[in-house]
Amino acid sequence: MSVDKAFREMVRNEIELQLKPLRDLVSRLEAGTADLDRLRTVAEQLAPLAGAVGPLFGVSAGSRGSPAPARRGPGRPARAAPAPVAASGGKKRGRKPSSEGGARECAIKGCGKPSRTKGYCAAHYQKLRMLEKTNRRPNNWVDYAEPNSVEDIKLPRGRAAAKALAEAKNAG
Ligand SMILES: [Zn+2]
Structure with a gap:
């Protein structure tokens, strides 16, 4: 007997419970009837669960709370300096080379x-x-x-x- 084992069992049951909507969603995705709101809801439900049980199973919960990659604000993308326009005065075919x-x-x-x-x-x-x-x-x-x-x-x-x-x- 082990408290640890019992706890893990409990967590596993909890996960099963939490995953049920995901399974439902997957079957709906396969049936092509899912909608994005539902997907978002499930994701929100699973996010804290992953954070809570992840460490128990040796999974790093680092994905939660880590800073999102910096995003650019709206507007025109910052551009590198424009390439210099090709200098004129190069050799021109068929013209008298002259001043x-x-x-x-x-x-x-x-x-x-x-x-x-x-x-x-x-x-x-x-x-x-x-x-x-x-x-x-x-x-x-x-x-x-x-x-x-x-x-x-x-x-x-x-x-x-x-x-x-x-x-x-x-x-x-
Ligand atoms: Zn002429």
Whole structure:
């Protein structure tokens, strides 16, 4: 006989009693009919029990009363300093490496668009490439010509265009 044993028996019965709602809840969870309020109630019922009987069975009751992890208050999350914006001034593909700052205008007179490649705007550089390909590039259409300095040329259209192309081909 042992007082200790009797006490443990009593505690075990008490636990059984206390656990019954939990068992009921588990079966209801399995049946999908449980609600969160019920779950909270059971948890509240079990919390002091765990604290009381835990030490008897060598279980640390440390989970009770231990400080909750610090929570941030409401509001915007504290952010680390924003990453520095990528510095401009890096190498830019297709542009004249220069001190001109990119504000330069197209080399073609009266165009006025910003130059993009070799001193010409996108459209005029395309035209330059086409003229070069068809052996009709004017001598003054040089790379990196001064802004607004090169006379545009009017390309022939239709039959005249075909003729001009043929002549250019023969000339080349
Ligand atoms: Zn242009």
